[in-house]
Amino acid sequence: xxxxxxxxxxxxxxxxxxxxxxxxxxxxxxxxxxxxxxxxxxxxxxxxxxxxxxxxxxxxxxxxxxxxxxxxxxxxxxxxxxxxxxxxxxxxxxxxxxxxxxxxxxxxxxxxxxxxxxxxxxxxxxxxxxxxxxxxxxxxxxxxxxxxxxxxxxxxxxxxxxxxxxxxxxxxxxxxxxxxxxxxxxxxxxxxxxxxxxxxxxxxxxxxxxxxxxxxxxxxxxxxxxxxxxxxxxxxxxxxxxxxxxxxxxxxxxxxxxxxxxxxxxxxxxxxxxxxxxxxxxxxxxxxxxxxxxxxxxxxxxxxxxxxxxxxxxxxxxxxxxxxxxxxxxxxxxxxxxxxxxxxxxxx
Amino acid sequence: xxxxxxxxxxxxxxxxxxxxxxxxxxxxxxxxxxxxxxxxxxxxxxxxxxxxxxxxxxxxxxxxxxxxxxxxxxxxxxxxxxxxxxxxxxxxxxxxxxxxxxxxxxxxxxxxxxxxxxxxxxxxxxxxxxxxxxxxxxxxxxxxxxxxxxxxxxxxxxxxxxxxxxxxxxxxxxxxxxxxxxxxxxxxxxxxxxxxxxxxxxxxxxxxxxxxxxxxxxxxxxxxxxxxxxxxxxxxxxxxxxxxxxxxxxxxxxxxxxxxxxxxxxxxxxxxxxxxxxxxxxxxxxxxxxxxxxxxxxxxxxxxxxxxxxxxxxxxxxxxxxxxxxxxxxxxxxxxxxxxxxxxxxxx
Numbered sequence: 001x002x003x004x005x006x007x008x009x010x011x012x013x014x015x016x017x018x019x020x021x022x023x024x025x026x027x028x029x030x031x032x033x034x035x036x037x038x039x040x041x042x043x044x045x046x047x048x049x050x051x052x053x054x055x056x057x058x059x060x061x062x063x064x065x066x067x068x069x070x071x072x073x074x075x076x077x078x079x080x081x082x083x084x085x086x087x088x089x090x091x092x093x094x095x096x097x098x099x100x101x102x103x104x105x106x107x108x109x110x111x112x113x114x115x116x117x118x119x120x121x122x123x124x125x126x127x128x129x130x131x132x133x134x135x136x137x138x139x140x141x142x143x144x145x146x147x148x149x150x151x152x153x154x155x156x157x158x159x160x161x162x163x164x165x166x167x168x169x170x171x172x173x174x175x176x177x178x179x180x181x182x183x184x185x186x187x188x189x190x191x192x193x194x195x196x197x198x199x200x201x202x203x204x205x206x207x208x209x210x211x212x213x214x215x216x217x218x219x220x221x222x223x224x225x226x227x228x229x230x231x232x233x234x235x236x237x238x239x240x241x242x243x244x245x246x247x248x249x250x251x252x253x254x255x256x257x258x259x260x261x262x263x264x265x266x267x268x269x270x271x272x273x274x275x276x277x278x279x280x281x282x283x284x285x286x287x288x289x290x291x292x293x294x295x296x297x298x299x300x301x302x303x304x305x306x307x308x309x310x311x312x313x314x315x316x317x318x319x320x321x322x323x324x325x326x327x328x329x330x331x332x333x334x335x336x337x338x339x340x341x342x343x344x345x346x347x348x
Numbered sequence: 349x350x351x352x353x354x355x356x357x358x359x360x361x362x363x364x365x366x367x368x369x370x371x372x373x374x375x376x377x378x379x380x381x382x383x384x385x386x387x388x389x390x391x392x393x394x395x396x397x398x399x400x401x402x403x404x405x406x407x408x409x410x411x412x413x414x415x416x417x418x419x420x421x422x423x424x425x426x427x428x429x430x431x432x433x434x435x436x437x438x439x440x441x442x443x444x445x446x447x448x449x450x451x452x453x454x455x456x457x458x459x460x461x462x463x464x465x466x467x468x469x470x471x472x473x474x475x476x477x478x479x480x481x482x483x484x485x486x487x488x489x490x491x492x493x494x495x496x497x498x499x500x501x502x503x504x505x506x507x508x509x510x511x512x513x514x515x516x517x518x519x520x521x522x523x524x525x526x527x528x529x530x531x532x533x534x535x536x537x538x539x540x541x542x543x544x545x546x547x548x549x550x551x552x553x554x555x556x557x558x559x560x561x562x563x564x565x566x567x568x569x570x571x572x573x574x575x576x577x578x579x580x581x582x583x584x585x586x587x588x589x590x591x592x593x594x595x596x597x598x599x600x601x602x603x604x605x606x607x608x609x610x611x612x613x614x615x616x617x618x619x620x621x622x623x624x625x626x627x628x629x630x631x632x633x634x635x636x637x638x639x640x641x642x643x644x645x646x647x648x649x650x651x652x653x654x655x656x657x658x659x660x661x662x663x664x665x666x667x668x669x670x671x672x673x674x675x676x677x678x679x680x681x682x683x684x685x686x687x688x689x690x691x692x693x694x695x696x
C-alpha cells in the first residue's frame with residue numbers, strides 16, 4: 001500500500017474500470033464459510049444452509065454524509081462498513097459479507113481510493129465480513145459509497161423492531177450524543193481553518209467525541225453478550241438517526257408508547273463539558289444526535305436482573321400502552337412529547 | 349400515481365426521509381417465497397433453504413450512465429433493475445430480490461421520484477423480484493441509483509465465467525450493437541434540439557435501436573429455454589460492457605483463447621442501416637457497443653445439435669487453446685487481435 005511519505009498521484013483512467021476493481025480488492029481475503037464464491041463473476045454466490053440471510057444497504061454521499069475536509073479517507077472507508085454492519089447487528093444477526101460500490105470524480109487519484117479501500121479492508125477484518133462484490137465508476141461530483149451488508153442468523157435469534165410490549169424496559173448500549181458533538185467541533189475547526197489556514201487546532205479536549213464521529217465502531221459484542229446472559233430482546237434497532245427517531249420507530253412498529261427518562265441518559269463526561277462550551281443542551285444532543293451506532297432494544301421486565309449493573313447497558317425508560325404516547329420525562333418530572341428530529345439527510 | 353396531465357411538484361423536504369421511503373415503496377408487494385421479511389426494519393430477512401444465494405450490485409450515475417435529457421425517469425427505473433437482474437441471469441440463476449438506494453438533488457420533485465419508482469415497480473413485476481430494502485438521501489448533484497440484486501439457484505445450475513474449454517462453441521442470444529447506436533441517435537437529436545428547440549425529431553427509422561437503449565430487457569427466458577433443451581453452458585456472462593470485453597473476461601478466467609467470426613455477428617437490419625447513415629463500421633459497433641444485456645455463453649460441441657436453428661441463439665465463434673490468443677476473424681479471413689475497448693465508465 002502507498003505510504004503518505006511517498007505521495008503519488010496515479011490517474012484513475014490509467015487503470016480503467018476492470019483494472020481498478022481488481023487492483024482495489026486484490027488483498028481482500030474470503031473467510032466466511034457462507035461465501036461460496038466472491039468477487040470476479042457477474043455475481044457472488046453465498047450459501048446460508050439452514051440459516052436466514054439478512055440484507056441491509058446504505059448510500060453515503062460526499063457533502064451530505066461526510067466532509068473530506070476533516071474525514072480522512074481511511075476513516076471514511078472504515079465508517080462506511082461500520083454503518084452497514086451495525087444494521088445487521090440490530091437484527092441480532094452476524095454480518096458475513098459486504099458489497100462495496102464507489103463512484104469518484106476524476107479529481108481522486110488512485111492513491112486516494114487505495115486509502116479508502118484500506119479502511120474498508122480494516123473494517124472487513126475487524127467485523128469478519130468478506131467483500132464479495134462491487135462496482136467502481138466515475139461521478140460527476142464528489143465521492144459516493146454504496147454498501148450492502150449481508151448477515152446470517154437462526155430464525156429464533158432474529159430480533160425485529162415490532163416486538164416491544166408495554167412494560168418492557170428500554171435499554172441502550174454505550175453512551176449517546178458524542179458523535180454529533182464531535183461533528184460540531186470538527187465543523188467549527190473547519191471554519192476557523194478557512195479564516196486562518198495557519199491555525200493549529202488543539203483538539204485534545206475533544207478526542208473522545210471526535211473519535212465517535214470519525215471512527216465509530218458497531219457493537220459486535222452485544223449479540224454475544226446477550227446470548228451469554230440468556231437475554232433475547234423483544235425489539236432492537238441501531239442508533240443512526242438519533243435516539244428519539246429510533247424510539248419512535250420501535251413504538252410505531254410495535255404499537256406501544258414509551259416513557260424515556262432524561263436523568264437516565266448515558267452521557268460521556270467529555271460530551272457534557274463540550275455541550276456547556278457550545279451552550280447546547282446535552283439532553284437535546286443525546287436525543288436528536290444520531291450516528292452513535294449503539295444498539296437500542298427492549299427487554300421483558302423479567303430479564304432486568306440479568307443485565308442489571310452491566311456497564312454495557314443502561315435502562316433509559318420503559319414501554320407503555322400505545323394510548324399513553326411517547327414522552328420524555330424530564331429531571332423536573334414533566335412529560336414532553338418526543339418528536340423525531342433526528343438527522344434528516346434530505347434537509348441538508 | 350401522478351399523471352403527466354396533472355403535473356405537480358411536491359418538494360422532497362416536505363416528506364422527510366422516513367416518509368419518503370415509505371411513500372415510494374408502499375405499492376411494492378412481496379411474492380417470493382424466499383423473502384422472509386421485506387422493507388421496514390434495519391435489514392430484510394431472506395430464506396434460501398438448500399439453494400445458493402447469488403448477489404450482484406451496480407451503481408448508476410446521472411451524466412455518466414444516463415442522461416435525463418432523453419431518458420424518461422420511468423424507463424430509467426426499469427432499466428436500472430434490468431441491468432442488475434441481467435447479472436443474476438448470467439449466473440444461470442433466478443433473480444428473487446432487489447434493494448434500491450437513490451440519491452437525488454433537491455431539484456427533483458416527489459413526482460419525479462414517483463415516476464422512477466413506477467419504472468422500478470414495473471420491472472420488479474416483470475422479473476418477479478421483491479424490493480426488500482433501500483435508502484433515499486440527497487445528492488450534491490444529479491441522480492444516483494444503487495441496486496443490489498439477489499437471486500437463487502441450485503449449486504448444480506450455476507454457471508461461472510471460468511468454465512469454457514477449448515473447442516467449446518461461443519453463443520450469443522438476440523442481436524448486439526443496437527443499444528449503442530440507439531444512444532448515438534439520441535445524442536444527435538439532443539444536439540439538434542440544443543441548436544433548435546422547436547425541431548420535431550422524426551425517430552421512426554430508429555424505433556428498435558432506441559428502444560434497445562432506453563428500454564432494454566434482460567433475458568429471463570434463456571434460463572428456462574436452456575433447461576428445456578438440456579443444455580448447461582460451460583461459461584456465461586452478460587453483455588453490459590461490450591462483446592469484446594465479455595469474451596476477454598471469459599477467455600482470461602477460463603484460460604482459453606477464442607476465434608470470433610465477423611460474418612456470424614447477429615445484427616438487426618435497422619442497426620446496419622443506421623451504421624451506414626452514421627458512416628460507422630457495424631462490426632466495430634457490435635463488438636464494442638455494450639448495454640445490450642444479451643447473454644454470451646459457451647457450450648460443449650456435443651450440445652450444438654440441441655441449439656441449432658433456434659432463433660434465440662447464434663453461434664459466433666469457438667474457443668481455442670489459450671496460446672492461440674483471442675481474435676476476430678474478418679470476412680476477408682484475416683485474424684485481428686480482439687481488444688477490450690468496451691464502454692469504460694471511467695473514461696467518461
